[in-house]
Amino acid sequence: MTIRMASRRRAAALAATGASLALILTACADTGDGGDGGGGDGGGEAASFEIDCAPYEEFGDLEGTSVSVYTTIVEPESVTQTASYEPFEECTGVTVEYEASREMEAQLPVRVQAGNPPDIAILPQPGLLNTLVTQYDAVLPAPEQVEANVDEFWSEDWKEYGTVDGTFYAAPLGSNVKSYVWYSPSMFEEAGYEVPETWDDMMALTEEIAASGAIPWCAGVESGDATGWPGTDWIEDVVLRTAGPEVYDQWYTHEIPFNDPQIVDAFDTAGEILKNPDYVNGGLGGVDSIATAPWTDAGFPILEGSCWMHRAANFYQTQWPEGTEVAPDGDVYAFYLPSQSTDERPTLVAGEFIGAFTDRPEVQAFQTYLSSSDWANAKAAATPAGGWVSANNGLDPELLATEFDRLSAEILADPATVARFDASDLMPSEVGTGSFWAGITEWFASDASSQEVTDDIENSWPTN
Amino acid sequence: MSTTQPAVAPKAVPVPSSVADRSRKAKKALTSPWASTLAVVIAVIWTVPTFGLLVTSFRPELDIRRSGWWTVFGDAFAGEGVFSLRNYESALFDSSTNLIDYFVNSFVITLPAVFIPISVALLAAYAFAWIDFKGRDFLFVAVFALQIVPIQITLIPLLSAYVDTGINGTFWPIWLSHSMFALPLAIFLLHNFMKDIPASLVEAARVDGAGHVKIFFQVMLPLLTPAIAAFGIFQFLWVWNDLLVALVMGGTNTFPLTVRVAEMAGSRGGDWHVLSAGAFISMIVPLIVFLALQRYFVRGLLAGSVKG
The missing domain is CATH 1.10.3720.10 (MetI-like)
Incomplete structure (x- = not known):
């Protein structure tokens, strides 16, 4: 009896082994017709890009040295990121050791405390820079060459985001433009709708679409343990439009409380769209489905014609399924989320920053390269599939891969643009990556009122 | 422990029979229909998520995003090709x-x-x-x-x-x-x-x-x-x-x-x-x-x- 049992088990184990082997083999055999990666952002052919090597000569002979970089940018985006370092490596002979992890924001403080920091970290938000400087005293002030580059190529605002208590630490790297509404140009054309120029136009269009029996908007804020962040972007965009940039600055610096009437008002204005069952959630369900719809997929109903507009950042470009054409006459495109008037264009932006933990010459040389226009252009040239843009004013828009990226670059460079950094990235982490996210999710999931949500978030603001 | 057993105990009489007794009792208790049903139910509940994961891994990207894995059975009856090795x-x-x-x-x-x-x-x-x-x-x-x-x-x-x-x-x-x-x-x-x-x-x-x-x-x-x-x-x-x-x-x-x-x-x-x-x-x-x-x-x- 035991023997029979044992042999039957062995047979089961063998069968499992065989099945898994077969699985691998078939998967191998199937690659011929595969094509490239799923994200749409991959496949960066390292386009060789010529840069001027002179700025790095003052750092001495760097041949054979290496610089370690730690970042959140994993594959497939990392392919174009590393390709953009090649001109520097060719100039100087430095090897850049690239390490990416989605857990980087949690791991970096651990490594810093253990005395094992990377040479350079690409920080995805100023809040992390602030923590590293004020709590661990770990980031080194930017060398003068980097500061000179930033003064030349970046606006005062951007420099300010990389500054903590008056010391300039971190040069900005890439930029994101978040004030976009994605739509289907062909659907708009067939229905005879115009891209709205002002907020009132947009509300009128929303009303018109709803009157025709369709659901105009779709949204989704689910994002794993960061669920809620796409909703905070919505609110921030509306605060910029209803209360204005000055109030916005007072808001994230907590000069006015989080539950200030102007902020509650902005919640209500966003709620006119997001909490109106006639306006949301096209193709996905009711208002509460916003809390559970993955942000990565929330715009997909546009492709099926069950949703008309989806507010999402420029990097949503790479989320569309393979084969989706992003162009003014393609499957999807985006227009600037309009404000009250056309004269002033408040725009929500975000970006990454370069923090250095060591000051060896090769590290400083690399920092200098990353803050230069040469890097921005090399990165643009190395990103043939698009989905990347920078507010670096030395960036040549012609090098950007897609028309949409050029639109983003245009908005960033436009003098009428009043850029403000994503407030949740600037608020203390208890709020910016905690109660604000949770509050937004509550706002959708259990239909909490704007007043309740803002009161709760205000109460969670750290006291000192 | 065996060393503590009195040496005078008659050899080979009570020990095997009590063991056999116990195993028979255990077998009886464990093979009752209720216990079997419970075991099967628990096994199913524990296996369903893994099975769903397995099914999901063979579905095309858009299907995964649009509908749950259980819908494949309906689709399969309708005769639509729903599986792919693209994820692997x-x-x-x-x-x-x-x-x-x-x-x-x-x-x-x-x-x-x-x-x-x-x-x-x-x-x-x-x-x-x-x-x-x-x-x-x-x-x-x-x-x-x-x-x-x-x-x-x-x-x-x-x-x-x-x-x-x-x-x-x-x-x-x-x-x-x-x-x-x-x-x-x-x-x-x-x-x-x-x-x-x-x-x-x-x-x-x-x-x-x-x-x-x-x-x-x-x-x-x-x-x-x-x-x-x-x-x-x-x-x-x-x-x-x-x-x-x-x-x-x-x-x-x-x-x-x-x-x-x-x-x-x-x-x-x-x-x-x-x-x-x-x-x-x-x-x-x-x-x-x-x-x-x-x-x-x-x-x-x-x-x-x-x-x-």
């Missing part, structure tokens, strides 16, 4: 680093991380069980008490120790950390198992002139095989599936499969449809190990932990 393709080949490298790293990490704690724990357990020295019980309790230290709070101090000694960036930090975290439980289990070995055996060996070394290798080890195998599987699964230690203590050159699977969703989590395929690829090895050795697993764990 992405998981296996869409990375610039070959997945084989991560597989190799997983093995390089796992084998020593299983071997080291078992070797050390065997020696320690023997000492705790059969060598009488001062403070033995106190030391044993102290070692087992370490089991309650959460590994998370040790991460930063350990990592800074590794950095100071200059072994950071190699496989040593990972091997050592896994060994440390495994030792308390390993010593406890193996100690209990060794204690159960009749003292008469050890005494007989000693009378025949065997020292500790000989007793350990020739008396203990053969009897301990199931316990060693059970703990080996346990530790193998733990280390193979570990992400935390590998991520914190490791570097680019030492990352195992779990780290790669965790990165598969992409910088902004947009490629999460690949995760199900990635999960199944990384599951293959532990599945083989478990299925091949599962009888040791159950037998050994019962032997070590529950005293009859």
Whole structure:
């Protein structure tokens, strides 16, 4: 009896082994017709890009040295990121050791405390820079060459985001433009709708679409343990439009409380769209489905014609399924989320920053390269599939891969643009990556009122 | 224990019949229809999510995003082609680093991380069980008490120790950390198992002139095989599936499969449809190990932990 049992088990184990082997083999055999990666952002052919090597000569002979970089940018985006370092490596002979992890924001403080920091970290938000400087005293002030580059190529605002208590630490790297509404140009054309120029136009269009029996908007804020962040972007965009940039600055610096009437008002204005069952959630369900719809997929109903507009950042470009054409006459495109008037264009932006933990010459040389226009252009040239843009004013828009990226670059460079950094990235982490996210999710999931949500978030603001 | 049984007890009369009795009773209790139904229900509930994951891993990206895995059955009846190997393709080949490298790293990490704690724990357990020295019980309790230290709070101090000694960036930090975290439980289990070995055996060996070394290798080890195998599987699964230690203590050159699977969703989590395929690829090895050795697993764990 035991023997029979044992042999039957062995047979089961063998069968499992065989099945898994077969699985691998078939998967191998199937690659011929595969094509490239799923994200749409991959496949960066390292386009060789010529840069001027002179700025790095003052750092001495760097041949054979290496610089370690730690970042959140994993594959497939990392392919174009590393390709953009090649001109520097060719100039100087430095090897850049690239390490990416989605857990980087949690791991970096651990490594810093253990005395094992990377040479350079690409920080995805100023809040992390602030923590590293004020709590661990770990980031080194930017060398003068980097500061000179930033003064030349970046606006005062951007420099300010990389500054903590008056010391300039971190040069900005890439930029994101978040004030976009994605739509289907062909659907708009067939229905005879115009891209709205002002907020009132947009509300009128929303009303018109709803009157025709369709659901105009779709949204989704689910994002794993960061669920809620796409909703905070919505609110921030509306605060910029209803209360204005000055109030916005007072808001994230907590000069006015989080539950200030102007902020509650902005919640209500966003709620006119997001909490109106006639306006949301096209193709996905009711208002509460916003809390559970993955942000990565929330715009997909546009492709099926069950949703008309989806507010999402420029990097949503790479989320569309393979084969989706992003162009003014393609499957999807985006227009600037309009404000009250056309004269002033408040725009929500975000970006990454370069923090250095060591000051060896090769590290400083690399920092200098990353803050230069040469890097921005090399990165643009190395990103043939698009989905990347920078507010670096030395960036040549012609090098950007897609028309949409050029639109983003245009908005960033436009003098009428009043850029403000994503407030949740600037608020203390208890709020910016905690109660604000949770509050937004509550706002959708259990239909909490704007007043309740803002009161709760205000109460969670750290006291000192 | 057998030594405490009175020598006058009539041989071979009550013991086998009571054992047979008990096993018959146990069999009766366990094979009641209710128990069987319950077992089946539990098995189904536990298996459904895994099964859903398996089905999902074979569905095309858009289907995964648009509908649940259970809808495939309806679609299949409607005659639509709903399965594809595209996710496995992405998981296996869409990375610039070959997945084989991560597989190799997983093995390089796992084998020593299983071997080291078992070797050390065997020696320690023997000492705790059969060598009488001062403070033995106190030391044993102290070692087992370490089991309650959460590994998370040790991460930063350990990592800074590794950095100071200059072994950071190699496989040593990972091997050592896994060994440390495994030792308390390993010593406890193996100690209990060794204690159960009749003292008469050890005494007989000693009378025949065997020292500790000989007793350990020739008396203990053969009897301990199931316990060693059970703990080996346990530790193998733990280390193979570990992400935390590998991520914190490791570097680019030492990352195992779990780290790669965790990165598969992409910088902004947009490629999460690949995760199900990635999960199944990384599951293959532990599945083989478990299925091949599962009888040791159950037998050994019962032997070590529950005293009859």
